[in-house]
Amino acid sequence: MDLITSWMGNIPEFAVPFALAALGLIITEKSGVLALGAEGLMLVGAVIGVGAALTFDNTAVALAIAMIAASIVSLLFALMVLVMRINQVISGLVLVFFCQGLTTLTGTLMGWTNQPVSGLGSIALWPLSELPYVGRFFIQNIVVYLVPLVFVFSVWALNRTTHGLRLRAVGENPQAADAAGISVLGYRLAAIVIGAALIGLAGAFIAVLSNKLWISNMTAGRGWIAVALVIFARWSPWKALAGALLFGCIEALIPQLAASGIKLPQYFVFMAPYAITLGVMVWVAVSKRDISSQPGALGAPFIREERT
Amino acid sequence: MSKQNAIQLSGVSKTFDGFKALSDADFTAKWGEVHALLGENGAGKSSLMNIVAGLYGPEGGSLFIDDNPVKLKGPKEAAKMGIGMVHQHFKLVMPFTVAENILLNLGHIQTAGLYRERLRRVSDDIRAMAKRIGFEIDPDTRVDQLSIAEQQRVEILKVLLAGAKVLILDEPTAVLTEEEAERLLTTVQGFAREGAAVILVTHKMNDVLRYADQVTIMRAGRTVKSLKPDSVSVDELIRLTVGESAPDQSATPGEREPGAPYLQVKGLTSTGPLRALNNLNLTLNQGEIYGLAGVGGNGQSELANALMGIPEPVEGQMEIVGEGDLADFDAARRRAIGIASIPADRYGAALAGPLSIADNYALGDIHSGRYGPFWYLKTRAIEADAAEAVRQFDVQGVRSLKQKAALLSGGNAQKLVIAREFKHPPRLVLAHSPSRGLDVKATEAVRDRLRAARDDGAAVLLISEDLDEVMAMADRIGVMSAGRIVAEFSQPADRQAIGQAMVNHV
Ligand SMILES: Nc1ncnc2c1ncn2[C@@H]1O[C@H](COP(=O)(O)OP(=O)(O)OP(=O)(O)O)[C@@H](O)[C@H]1O
Ligand SMILES: [Mg+2]
Numbered sequence: 001m002d003l004i005t006s007w008m009g010n011i012p013e014f015a016v017p018f019a020l021a022a023l024g025l026i027i028t029e030k031s032g033v034l035a036l037g038a039e040g041l042m043l044v045g046a047v048i049g050v051g052a053a054l055t056f057d058n059t060a061v062a063l064a065i066a067m068i069a070a071s072i073v074s075l076l077f078a079l080m081v082l083v084m085r086i087n088q089v090i091s092g093l094v095l096v097f098f099c100q101g102l103t104t105l106t107g108t109l110m111g112w113t114n115q116p117v118s119g120l121g122s123i124a125l126w127p128l129s130e131l132p133y134v135g136r137f138f139i140q141n142i143v144v145y146l147v148p149l150v151f152v153f154s155v156w157a158l159n160r161t162t163h164g165l166r167l168r169a170v171g172e173n174p175q176a177a178d179a180a181g182i183s184v185l186g187y188r189l190a191a192i193v194i195g196a197a198l199i200g201l202a203g204a205f206i207a208v209l210s211n212k213l214w215i216s217n218m219t220a221g222r223g224w225i226a227v228a229l230v231i232f233a234r235w236s237p238w239k240a241l242a243g244a245l246l247f248g249c250i251e252a253l254i255p256q257l258a259a260s261g262i263k264l265p266q267y268f269v270f271m272a273p274y275a276i277t278l279g280v281m282v283w284v285a286v287s288k289r290d291i292s293s294q295p296g297a298l299g300a301p302f303i304r305e306e307r308t
Numbered sequence: 309m310s311k312q313n314a315i316q317l318s319g320v321s322k323t324f325d326g327f328k329a330l331s332d333a334d335f336t337a338k339w340g341e342v343h344a345l346l347g348e349n350g351a352g353k354s355s356l357m358n359i360v361a362g363l364y365g366p367e368g369g370s371l372f373i374d375d376n377p378v379k380l381k382g383p384k385e386a387a388k389m390g391i392g393m394v395h396q397h398f399k400l401v402m403p404f405t406v407a408e409n410i411l412l413n414l415g416h417i418q419t420a421g422l423y424r425e426r427l428r429r430v431s432d433d434i435r436a437m438a439k440r441i442g443f444e445i446d447p448d449t450r451v452d453q454l455s456i457a458e459q460q461r462v463e464i465l466k467v468l469l470a471g472a473k474v475l476i477l478d479e480p481t482a483v484l485t486e487e488e489a490e491r492l493l494t495t496v497q498g499f500a501r502e503g504a505a506v507i508l509v510t511h512k513m514n515d516v517l518r519y520a521d522q523v524t525i526m527r528a529g530r531t532v533k534s535l536k537p538d539s540v541s542v543d544e545l546i547r548l549t550v551g552e553s554a555p556d557q558s559a560t561p562g563e564r565e566p567g568a569p570y571l572q573v574k575g576l577t578s579t580g581p582l583r584a585l586n587n588l589n590l591t592l593n594q595g596e597i598y599g600l601a602g603v604g605g606n607g608q609s610e611l612a613n614a615l616m617g618i619p620e621p622v623e624g625q626m627e628i629v630g631e632g633d634l635a636d637f638d639a640a641r642r643r644a645i646g647i648a649s650i651p652a653d654r655y656g657a658a659l660a661g662p663l664s665i666a667d668n669y670a671l672g673d674i675h676s677g678r679y680g681p682f683w684y685l686k687t688r689a690i691e692a693d694a695a696e697a698v699r700q701f702d703v704q705g706v707r708s709l710k711q712k713a714a715l716l717s718g719g720n721a722q723k724l725v726i727a728r729e730f731k732h733p734p735r736l737v738l739a740h741s742p743s744r745g746l747d748v749k750a751t752e753a754v755r756d757r758l759r760a761a762r763d764d765g766a767a768v769l770l771i772s773e774d775l776d777e778v779m780a781m782a783d784r785i786g787v788m789s790a791g792r793i794v795a796e797f798s799q800p801a802d803r804q805a806i807g808q809a810m811v812n813h814v
Contacts, residue, residue: 160423162411169401169412176399179363180413181384296402305324305364307661307714 007249007256009136012144013210015248017042017202017219019147021226022233022240023154024198029235030158031191032171034299036092037077038199039223040099041070045203047103050214051110053117062117063143063204070200071193073099078192082185085301096223104216112214119212141209148241150198155237167191171295174302184302199223221274228277232284234293243280250276313375314339314474314505315360315391320369322355324715327707329355331529332369337474337522342497342506344516344537346549347526348747349719350705353509354396356526357476360507361393362386373474387416392472394463396479396509396718396745397655400451406462407431407447413466433469441468441495443488456652457483457604457773464492475499478509479718482745485603485773485810493519511747513542525549550749566783567594569629570767571736576614576624578791584610585622586791592736597758597768599782600793603810604773607791609652612740612771616649617642618657628736640675645736648729648761652740654718658725661714665706665724666694668713672728697727702753718745726757737761737768743777755781775810779803 028035049066080091107113125138158164169177170187233239315337322330330352337343347353358364362380411430431447438445443461481489500506524534571592578585584607613620626634651657670690680686703723743751762768787795787809795809
C-alpha cells in the first residue's frame with residue numbers, strides 16, 4: 001500500500017527530466033541536427049542551476065540561468081556542426097566529454113559540490129491529490145505541472161505555425177527549404193539553442209528540484225536514455241511524453257523496491273535504465289514500425305552548392 | 309511593356325572543385341518573351357539558371373535584373389525580385405502536403421492570419437491556379453504519394469503562386485504528356501504575353517520552334533549563340549546544340565518476327581487502397597519492343613515498380629517463361645536471369661548518389677565474384693571496367709571515377725545506369741521513361757541500346773509517357789489507362805487512334 005502511494009509520488013520526479021530532455025532533443029532533431037550531447041548539456045544545467053541557486057537564493061532565477069547556460073554551451077556544438085561541419089555524431093560525443101570535465105571542474109572550483117539548495121515547495125492539485133493510491137502523483141512542484149503546457153506549446157509551434165513548418169522542412173529536405181528562401185543554418189541554430197534550453201532545464205530539475213544538490217556526473221546516463229527515448233517515440237513529442245512516464249515509473253520503482261526490503265543486487269539497480277533502453281531499442285527494431293518518421297536529413301550537414 | 313531586359317548575365321563563370329561548369333557565359337532574356345535555353349547534357353544550363361535563382365554564387369561577371377546590377381545573396385532575394393525557378397530535380401519536402409510545400413515557398417510574401425487559415429487560403433489558391441492551367445491536384449495529398457509527373461505540377465504551381473515575374477522552367481515538360489506539356493507551354497506563353505519573362509530549358513526542339521521567341525544555345529559552359537527560332541529549322545538547331553545533324557527518328561520495327569512469349573503478366577492488381585493497377589494483363593515476346601503509352605499516373609509507376617522489384621503492394625502473376633514468378637526473385641536472381649532495369653527515378657532508384665561512379669558501375673556484378681571474394685574488393689579491376697564503360701557509353705562530365713555519381717548531369721547519370729544494366733546482354737529489359745531529360749544525342753544512344761537488345765532477341769518493355777518515343781521505338785503498342793491495358797496496336801499504328809485510346813478510358 002505505502003509502496004504504491006510513495007511510488008506514485010516519485011514518478012514525476014523521474015519522468016520530468018526525461019520528458020524535457022526528449023522534447024529538447026526532438027526540437028533539435030526535427031531541424032535535421034543529430035543531437036547526442038544531451039547528457040553534457042544536462043550536466044551544465046545541473047551545475048549552473050545549483051550554483052545560481054546558491055548565489056541568488058531564488059529557484060526560478062536559478063532555473064532560468066541554467067537554461068541560458070546550456071544554450072550558451074550549445075553554441076559551441078552549433079559552431080562545430082553548422083559552421084565547421086564536423087561530423088554530428090563526433091561533435092555530440094565531444095560535447096558530452098567536454099561538459100563532463102567542465103562541470104566537474106566548475107563544481108569543485110566554485111565549491112558547489114554537495115551544498116544543499118532549497119528547491120521548490122509542493123502544490124497539491126485538489127481534489128486529485130485526495131485520490132487513493134495515485135493521490136501523491138498530484139502533489140508536486142510547479143515545474144512538473146508546467147511540463148504538459150510546455151509540450152502543448154511545443155507541439156503547436158512545431159505543427160501549427162509557419163516557423164514550425166520551416167523548421168521541419170529544414171530537417172526533411174534542406175535543399176528544398178533553401179530554394180524556398182528559408183535560412184537553413186538560421187533555423188538549425190535556433191533549434192539547437194531552444195533544444196539546449198529544455199535539456200538544460202531537465203538537468204537543473206534533477207539537481208535543483210529533485211536532489212537539491214550538485215554531485216559530479218549526477219545525471220548518470222539519463223541524457224543517453226533521452227536520446228533512446230526519442231528514437232523509441234519516433235520523434236513524436238506525445239509519444240516521448242508517454243515514454244518518459246514509462247521510464248519514470250520504472251526508475252521510481254527501483255528505490256521503492258530496495259526500501260521495501262526486497263534484496264536487489266546494487267548493480268542490477270544501476271543497470272536497469274540501460275537494460276530497459278536496450279530492450280526498447282530492440283523492440284523498436286524488431287517491430288519495424290514506420291521508420292519514415294525520422295527527419296529525412298537527420299545528421300547530414302547542409303552545403304548549398306553541394307549536389308546530394 | 310517595352311522590351312527591356314528582364315535578366316542579363318555577362319561574363320559569368322562557375323567552377324566546381326576545379327571543374328569549369330560555366331566559363332564566361334552571357335545570357336539575356338527580355339520581358340514579354342519566351343526564351344529557350346538549349347544545350348547538351350552537362351552544358352551548364354541548370355548551373356546558369358541556378359545563378360539567376362540565387363542558388364549558386366557566380367565567380368566573376370555580372371547579373372542584371374530589369375537592367376539594374378544586382379548581387380544576389382540567396383534564393384530569398386531572388387524571389388523578392390520576382391524570380392521563380394522550377395528545378396530539374398524537384399525541391400519538394402516529401403512528407404509534406406502539396407499545400408504545405410507551397411506555403412513554405414511564400415516566405416517572402418507577408419500574409420497575415422492564423423496558420424490554419426493561411427493553409428486553407430493557399431489550398432484555395434492552388435485549386436484556382438490548377439484549374440486555370442488545366443491541372444488536377446489535391447492540395448491535401450502528401451507529395452510522396454504523387455507520381456513524378458504530379459510532383460512536377462506541384463513545382464510549377466509553387467512558382468506561379470509565389471508571384472514570379474521571371475519564370476525559369478528547367479525541363480518542365482520532360483515528364484508531362486503531350487497534352488499536358490502543350491497546355492503548360494501555352495499557359496506560360498500567355499504569361500509572357502502579359503509581360504512576364506519565361507526562360508525555358510529544354511531538349512525538345514519542337515517546343516522551341518513552337519513556343520520560343522528567342523533561343524540561346526550553350527555548349528561546354530559557354531553560350532555560343534542566341535537567335536530567333538523562326539530563322540532556323542529543327543535540323544539546324546540540333547546541329548548547333550550537339551554539333552551533329554538530326555538522328556533518324558522514324559520507327560524501325562524489328563527485323564525478325566517476334567519470338568516466343570517471355571514475360572506474362574496476368575491479373576496484376578494493387579492491393580493498396582488506391583487500386584492503381586486493376587487486373588492488368590500483358591504478354592511480352594522475345595525480340596520485340598513493347599511500348600506502353602498512356603497519360604501519366606494511370607498505374608505506370610506501379611507497374612514499373614512491381615516488375616522491377618521495387619516494393620509495391622500487388623497481387624497477380626508476373627511469370628518469366630521457364631523461370632518462375634518475378635515476384636519471387638531477389639536482385640541477384642534477376643541479374644542471373646538477365647533482367648535489366650532502368651527505373652524512372654535514376655538518382656533515387658537506379659544510382660547510389662554518394663557512392664563513386666566506379667562503385668555504382670560495379671554494383672551489378674559484385675555478386676558474381678568478378679571483383680573479388682566477399683572479404684576483398686579488387687578496386688583496380690572495378691576502375692578499369694568503369695573507365696572502359698564510361699568511354700564506351702560516352703558518359704561525360706566525369707572528372708574522376710571516384711567522383712560521386714550524384715554529380716553527374718541527368719543525361720550522363722542515365723548513361724551510367726544503362727552501361728551497368730547492359731554490361732551483360734540482357735534477356736529482358738524494363739525501361740521506364742529512359743530518355744527523360746536526355747539531349748538528342750544521348751536519347752539516340754539510349755534508343756540504340758534498346759533496339760540492339762531487341763535485335764539480339766531480348767524482350768523489351770518501354771514504359772513512356774512520351775507518345776513520340778513509343779511511336780518511334782515500339783513494335784507493338786499498348787495503351788494504359790486506369791491501371792490496365794485498354795488497347796493494343798501493332799505498327800504501323802495510327803497515332804490518332806492511340807491518342808484517343810489514351811484519353812477515352814479515363
Ligand atoms: N553542385 C555541383 N557540384 C559539382 N558539379 C556540378 C554541380 N552542378 C553542376 N555540376 C557539373 O557542372 C556541369 C554542368 O551541369 P548542369 O547541371 O548545369 O548541366 P545541364 O546543362 O543542366 O545538363 P542536363 O541537360 O543534363 O540537365 C556538369 O558536368 C555537372 O556535373
Ligand atoms: Mg540541367
